[in-house]
Amino acid sequence: MRLPSDYGKEIVMTTPNETDFRKAMSHFATGVAVVTAKGSEGEQGATISALTSVSLDPLLLLICLNRASATYRAIAEAGVFGLSILGNDHKDVAMLFASRTADKFGSDVIERAADGTAFVRDSLVKMHCELVETFQGGTHALFMARPVSLELDENRAPLLYFQGQLGITL
Template sequence: MTTLNEQDFRRAMSHFATGVAVVTAKGSEGEQGATISALTSVSLDPLLLLICLHRGSSTYKAIAEAGRFGLSILNNSHKDVAMLFASRTADKFGSDVVVRAEDGTAFIDGALVQMHCELVETFQGGTHALFMAKPTSITVRDEAPLLYFQGQLGIEA
């Protein structure tokens, strides 16, 4: 065992393969979106999930203001989409990869899952916020997911 530090912790956590998603919300500074890998189900009764975002991100602020967000779980062909929404590019929503629900919520076209979520509670955890939310609508497609492992997007079989 080594003495625990940020670099060792980051390396250790990179060995946990996760799915990749995009969250979107509209706040006072307009529409915002971010790529996340920190997403988990919490409860089936009531239905709850948890996402984590850096508290300095514009998407964190938009979700906190709006009290709701769109969640798109990406498929294996969405590597470029994941990189776009992970960037600080101002115009993430001008692309044809974004589709809108009837209420205007932005989702990623062809995502495995498109889910409307309402914020239930927010927890602070160091540099990040944990948003607990309840899904209010879900659309699911069956395809291969986009995975994140050891700093790389997509796992080749």
């Protein structure tokens, strides 16, 4: 077996600061989703990349949102939310829901389930979720939720986020 020339080389690690940590985490390619909920401040929505499956038994997922956001407050109040996993043709939608634009729901990019929950039209996955538990993590909240219904479209590629860029093809 032939070993690489740098085999056994000592790794030199440093204590991360906010800038280094942000840059390091930007190297983790992730999908992009939109979450929506209706609270006392009205209908709210946000673009997220912090989404992961947690368990298959029971079915659980986890999303993270800034606690200062109106979407965080709406989900915390409502106890339910819509989750839309975006396709690679949804870059403009991701930017819309990442903005502070007041009317994110007036456009034709939104469609509604029978119960009124908002989802992004033509998203790869539409999932209605019920809040199970909330955890605090610094500036953010971690919402653990149970999917109660879903719809899949397996015919398109996902929208990816990598090194601060949307729509990257790896």
